Amino acid sequence: MMLVFHPCKYFSRGRNNSGEPASDSKTPGTSKVQSQNSNPNRDGPRGSSSSQNKSAGGSFMRKLSADQKKKLREDGKCFHCEQTGHLFKDCPQCNLKKPPVGLRAMDLLSPAEARLAALQEGHEFGLYGVGVIDSDLWPAECRDVSTAEVRSDIKSSLLDVLYQAVPLALDYIEPDAEFSPFTPDRFEIYDNGCVDSGEYYLLSYDDLLLPEFDIIRWVHEQKSGHFDEMSRGEDEIRAYERDVIPSP
Structure with missing residues (x-):
């Protein structure tokens, strides 16, 4: 089976992809507030859209006090919908489930497609030859092969x-x-x-x-x-x- 791993970009703290100091990195003589103010979009649309998603989707855990959590835990209820029968991580009203780690395009292939991919890989490496026989010349129902x-x-x-x-x-x-x-x-x-x-x-x-x-x-x-x-x-x-x- 051929597994395709797409290259990932790794960033060091305070540096961008080109290796130069990032615009929001801290430099001597500057404060954290100045660094944040240098990027006007930092708390702009991104922050507002994030809060909108939280309020509209309802997929994040509600803020509960310690007493409320204790009461719900004793009653065996979910911290989100306050219903019994499941925990917060399994709440049907939440959308926190992430795709499994390591999901690749190969996982979406059918068994036949995965086999063809393996055959193609072996053919490219010279392990064996792959050929196609015309079904019209060799029908499965025909037992008589009299033609030259x-x-x-x-x-x-x-x-x-x-x-x-x-x-x-x-x-x-x-x-x-x-x-x-x-x-x-x-x-x-x-x-x-x-x-x-x-x-x-x-x-x-x-x-x-x-x-x-x-x-x-x-x-x-x-x-x-x-x-x-x-x-x-x-x-x-x-x-x-x-x-x-x-x-x-």
Whole structure:
């Protein structure tokens, strides 16, 4: 998830944003009264509007004496509306509730929008590729992919997934490797038949159309089985050489 923190401006006491002394800061030889009088708008519209909001909105606590507070507290009544069933901080007539600390625009995103934002962030950092498949070329209800155009699109998407997953689990990537797993023509897909390269696997288009089909896991399982067969074959050859071929 991408969290966006907007930069905040921090002000030191008696200085403005440019670092110079503020107009209302105290300087030697001046009094507090002079500093306040130097700003005519200090107690002007701001003070009047604040008092108007207090009186009009009724959202601030009324001034009560100690005896009044004690009496209301003993009766279990609210300090504001003098009703039972809630405290002043929960009074429905007050509007003192503030938004939670740390509220950001990301909190307003739906789960789908948050997921898309995470995918976009991963794509920008090169973690994986994000592509869009045209639904008209691959309808969910259609199990028949007989046209060459649809087959070509499926093969292209499949190759993209394979190349982005390199190196695979059993790939040998040491400097003395005979073949590099990052070769651009490493994977090939044939519609009918295939070239015997010593390591090939058969795929059906019905499997590719399944939403839960995972090509990377499937390749790993195929290669693991092939690796296991090779290991057993080498052991059998060694056993044959040990039992049949006499040692000099």
